[in-house]
Amino acid sequence: MTTNDDARLKKLKFRAWRRGFREADLILGPFADKHVAAMTPADLDIFEDLLEQPDQDLYAWIIGTVATPAQFDHPIMNQIKAFRFEIGAGEPRGG
Numbered sequence: 001m002t003t004n005d006d007a008r009l010k011k012l013k014f015r016a017w018r019r020g021f022r023e024a025d026l027i028l029g030p031f032a033d034k035h036v037a038a039m040t041p042a043d044l045d046i047f048e049d050l051l052e053q054p055d056q057d058l059y060a061w062i063i064g065t066v067a068t069p070a071q072f073d074h075p076i077m078n079q080i081k082a083f084r085f086e087i088g089a090g091e092p093r094g095g
Contacts, residue, residue: 009036012048021055027062031083039076046076 013036017029028051039047050058050072060066062080 008044012036012044012051015051019051019055021059024055024059024062027059027080027084027087030087031080034083035079043076046074050077050080 013029013032016032016036017025019025019028032047036044036047053072057066061068061072061077062084064081068077
């Protein structure tokens, strides 16, 4: 991995964790931590494009309250949608 590649991965992880919309941060941040290092450059481009989208829209697509537009309905988005169910799986809940 080159220095530029490493910098890009760090930038994507930072952006995924600090979108300003906490619910999205808690899905996209862990997703980035777990998956970006194994992504192809084309996958990274797609993920980066997703991170450019408005928080409310992206979150609605992830949780399925709004249909994902065709240009964003690809395997990376599907991985993110599936990943949201992995977060906290097996951890004790509240109270």
